[in-house]
Amino acid sequence: MDYEKTDADSFGRSLRGIGINLLVRDVPAEIAFLETVFAMKGHQVTQDFAIVTYDAQVFQLHSDGTYAENPLLGLLPENPPRGAGIEIRLYDTDPDAAVARAEAAGFTILQAPKDKPHGLREAYILCENGYAWVPSRPKG
Numbered sequence: 001m002d003y004e005k006t007d008a009d010s011f012g013r014s015l016r017g018i019g020i021n022l023l024v025r026d027v028p029a030e031i032a033f034l035e036t037v038f039a040m041k042g043h044q045v046t047q048d049f050a051i052v053t054y055d056a057q058v059f060q061l062h063s064d065g066t067y068a069e070n071p072l073l074g075l076l077p078e079n080p081p082r083g084a085g086i087e088i089r090l091y092d093t094d095p096d097a098a099v100a101r102a103e104a105a106g107f108t109i110l111q112a113p114k115d116k117p118h119g120l121r122e123a124y125i126l127c128e129n130g131y132a133w134v135p136s137r138p139k140g
Contacts, residue, residue, distance in 0.1 A: 003043035020059035024129045037102045083131030093135035095123035115139040
């Protein structure tokens with residue numbers, strides 16, 4: 001699918017399995033974070049919406065304003081961290097390289113890269129919306 005040219009109806013009909021849609025205060029800023037730190041790609045980026053690809057996986061970003069009629073909007077905290085309690089794990093991303101890019105861009109590192117007992121080397125990087133992004137790879 002050409003994510004730059006697809007219309008909303010075709011895109012929606014194409015979605016399968018589990019989907020992630022993150023509500024963010026500033027869609028272009030979140031895209032800049034994801035592209036800079038994790039080499040993701042934003043498609044059809046506007047102030048209100050973006051399609052995001054990470055290798056063959058796809059998810060969405062929506063601005064708070066697009067959820068005016070959605071009951072979830074009333075549950076969002078006024079102050080960060082908005083995404084507390086969720087880890088977005090990126091199993092195909094080198095944590096050392098991601099942390100280096102995040103530090104160079106001034107983003108918050110919650111935990112430096114570390115080998116964990118569950119077989120992964122991982123780090124925790126916090127975006128401005130409070131979501132914990134966890135780049136990880138098998139250790140060793």
